[in-house]
Amino acid sequence: MIAVRLTRHLYSFFPHLEGVDLAVEAATVADVVRALEARAPGIGFYICDELGRLRTHVNIFIGTRMVRDRRGLSDAVAAGDTVHILQALSGG
């Protein structure tokens, strides 16, 4: 199973996910997003645009490594990984 951690910002749009242990079956980051979409319809369009690209100011980390394929999210994940989805901190 892949553990998923979301930025608190996303809980404000999907409050029913707050406090839920998010663990999904996935082989790639794209699979993770699809699994989240099944749990929370609409969340995929918050994370990616309609072309499947990771939104410009959103980041995904597998453990401590930032996702590399921002266009297709083909980065592999393995059992025991933790995937973090958060907004980029682009200046304050």
Added chain:
Amino acid sequence: MAARILVGTRKGTFIVEKSAAGLWQPRLVGHAGTGVNFVARDPYTGRLWALLGHGHWGAKLSISDDEGATWADAPSQIKYPEGARYIAQDMYEDAASEYGVGWRISTKPAALAKLWIIGFGPGGSVYVGTIPGGLFVSRDGGAHFELNRPLWNHESRGGDLFSGEGTGETKWFGTPASEGGDFAPGIHSIVVDPRNPQRVLVAVSTAGVIETLDGGQTWHSRNKGMILDHTPEPEAEWGHDTHFIELSPGDPDHVWQQNHVGVYYSADGAATWRKVSRPEQGVHFGFPITAHPTRGRTAWVVPGRSDQQRMTIDGGLFVARTEDGGETWQALRNGLPQSCAYDVVYRHALANAGDVVTFGSTTGNLYISEDGGDGWQAVAHNLPPIYSVRFA
């Protein structure tokens, strides 16, 4: 008398209502912290629609079926269909060029950059205008939206790029209003003819005014009489920088337009336009315009000084009104600040319900007149930057 105003701001949706004591009072009703480009009420269903621009999370449609008490993402969001592409023009760094930059025409896959305007027709018709240059249409009250392909594939923007490469040439240019920084065209005005809902006008930055008479199956330019006086081809069919259009619902042959190059008026349903600017009175440049609900020759604008400055004229804020089809204009200043006022009013931030007129500025001021603009009161000074005002 209209007693409720929906206000879209950079930091949320507000409703302004007149209390029993006669005071206009704004309150935040939703989307705190989120950019709200436009808020309006579907007069046929009573549903409120907010067009959101989340900084990180993209553009979303939000709806309320309880007069703004609660909001939720619309079940059907606006998404470009697979294969939707458009011709883009980009400047890029080019070390090999003697100028250091190059100019590139390319086709790009379309992704939603901004929800800009929503319009409504009878029978469940809902129209949404977007950047890049999409008109999305629902015939079931917003349960499903589809890109209008005849307009997307229009010959003026290079033809059908779903099935091929088209002509490779577009006459639609861009607007800097996109939230993602892309310089792409945007649909900011949607007008449904109250006599005939098969007839719809849209306006595009930057292309001009476009009309369908058959419910969106075919589209034709309606830019006759508009002059591109800053370009080598002043009477070009396309490339006009319309900032906003509105018609008089009770007198719908009368259509008003604030354009980058002046104010235009049409008394024949946008078939021909006549420039009615009065630069010597300051009535020329601006973004919003609003037409009287029943008296077609009456309209209001909020002028600014020139496209170069885009500021109030000499620091004095005023609204200009015509009641004779633009032959003469009255500057309405009573109650508005006349020194050190640098309010900028965006294209959707002026509206009228007859005698009640309202506008909001990017400096967070909201003004209301209850006598057609003769006198004004500021009902808020410290709202977030205001993007839209609409009566509901």
